Amino acid sequence: MMNRRIWAATAAAWLALSAGLPMAAMAAEETPDALVKRLSADVLDTIRNDKSYKTGDVARIGTLVDKTVMPHVNFQRMTSAAVGPQWRQATPEQKQRLQAEFKALLIRTYAGALSQVSDQTVVVKPMRAAAGDKDVLVRTEVRGKGDPIQLDYRLEKTADGDWKIYNLNVLGVWLVETYRSQFAQEINARGIDSLIQALATRNKG
Known part of the structure; x- marks a missing residue:
């Protein structure tokens, strides 16, 4: 798994997508790079000024993600890409559970990293x-502090004209591909239900 310094940057990146929702209409007209730039500046200010984000409270961060980050992310595409070819064989219920557990995994992973954003x-x-x-x-x-951290976004333009993120590259490592290799090992050995259970167990730990 990625180290805390990398996840601190990733956490800042995800939350950078949250602060501008009241200006959603304007965001829809912005270029993707302008959108990333504006929201990144907004969220870093938010984190600095609100110490509650540094407590590692997964429930609080989860609420923030559900209400603000997810509208900027094609999460179904992220999850299906991370699961790989087996996604097509999954039932609707399995797909729903995979998305829920994958989201919970990401939230849990960078909740602690938020305390490092300063x-x-x-x-x-x-x-x-x-x-x-x-x-x-x-x-x-x-x-x-330290060396700059490379952080790249893959975005797609939807039929509604919105830009949505579907992958992140941290220091040359694409997030979706990193999880795909981990998930493939579990699926190939024990199947999709086993992956769902493994994610659920990790999220409760």
């Missing part, structure tokens, strides 16, 4: 994309 700033690099592109890469660096 003086970081996010620098968005120039984006290489054509005006009509609907699948783009936004590259950023999280800068603070």
Whole structure:
């Protein structure tokens, strides 16, 4: 699993998608790199000014994620990509449980990392994309103490015109692909239900 420093940056990245929801109409008109830049600045200020985010309270962070982060994420695409080819064989109930447990895993993993977010700033690099592109890469660096942390976003433009994230790259490691290799081992050995149970057990631990 990724170390705490990397997850601290990832936590900042996820929460960077939360602060701008009251301006959703404006966000829909923004380019993906401008959206990432504005929300990143907003959330870092929020974390600095609200110490309750540093308590590691999974329930509080979970509520924040459900109400604010998830609208900016294509979570079904993330989960299906992490599960891999076996996703197509899963029943609707299994898919629902996989999404719920995968989300809980991510929340639990970076809840503690939030306490490490303090003086970081996010620098968005120039984006290489054509005006009509609907699948783009936004590259950023999280800068603070120590070396800069590479943090890239994969976003897609939905039919409604919104930009949604479906993958993250932290220091050259794509989040979905990292979990795919772990999940594949469990599925190949014991099946989808076993993966669901393993995730549920980890989330309760």
